[in-house]
Amino acid sequence: MKKLHITFTTIFSLLILPLTAHAAYPRNLFVVTPLHYDAVRAPHGLDWYLQSREATAIIASISGAMGVNPAYVTLGTQTATAAPVGEETNYVVPVEPGYAYCATRLKVTSIVPADGDRASTINAAVNPTELQMTTWTPVRHLGEGNSWAEGDIQVYGIKPEYLDEFVNKGVCRRVTTQVAIISCRGRSGCGEGVTHGDPLGAGPTTPDLSSGF
Numbered sequence: 713m714k715k716l717h718i719t720f721t722t723i724f725s726l727l728i729l730p731l732t733a734h735a736a737y738p739r740n741l742f743v744v745t746p747l748h749y750d751a752v753r754a755p756h757g758l759d760w761y762l763q764s765r766e767a768t769a770i771i772a773s774i775s776g777a778m779g780v781n782p783a784y785v786t787l788g789t790q791t792a793t794a795a796p797v798g799e800e801t802n803y804v805v806p807v808e809p810g811y812a813y814c815a816t817r818l819k820v821t822s823i824v825p826a827d828g829d830r831a832s833t834i835n836a837a838v839n840p841t842e843l844q845m846t847t848w849t850p851v852r853h854l855g856e857g858n859s860w861a862e863g864d865i866q867v868y869g870i871k872p873e874y875l876d877e878f879v880n881k882g883v884c885r886r887v888t889t890q891v892a893i894i895s896c897r898g899r900s901g902c903g904e905g906v907t908h909g910d911p912l913g914a915g916p917t918t919p920d921l922s923s924g925f
Contacts, residue, residue, distance in 0.1 A: 740786040744788060749845070750862040758788070774866065799848055803845040820862075878918075
């Protein structure tokens with residue numbers, strides 16, 4: 713009977729283990745603050761995205777790329793800012809209050825001039841509370857056309873009590889001071905942008921996140 717008891721105990725433990733592990737992760741584990749930056753030098757935050765898509769569609773798109781259920785992702789409510797100064801524009805994308813910085817995806821869609829000594833530049837850094845980015849787009853001579861740097865940014869936060877776990881999994885980066893994540897000039901230098909951390913690895917490293925509540 714003792715052997716039979718151990719067998720039933722083992723089976724019971726295997727049955728409840730997925731539920732126990734799954735319950736360890738709360739709703740809105742991750743928060744994402746999106747920003748579209750472009751030639752008009754204005755930050756286009758969540759309100760800009762909501763003009764063409766509903767919030768549920770945006771969350772579904774982001775969580776789908778991460779490989780996690782939408783219940784684990786929410787959108788940030790903080791407003792990004794832009795301050796043009798001469799040929800530069802300084803952007804700030806905050807980490808949502810109550811969350812720890814986790815990762816950043818910075819996509820470069822288009823950059824003009826794309827080459828040469830006066831090619832447009834992008835410089836970005838992160839600290840525990842925000843992403844800071846400066847674009848330099850030169851004023852061009854008559855007949856040369858406009859200059860710009862355009863793309864999208866997603867700043868990811870995570871509930872602080874889970875930061876260590878997802879740093880160890882390679883999904884998040886621990887940031888305690890200012891850390892540069894990109895400094896580039898023109899298309900060849902900037903390429904398609906940069907990813908700091910691996911937010912798209914959340915699902916593959918943590919299969920429990922693929923299920924809903």
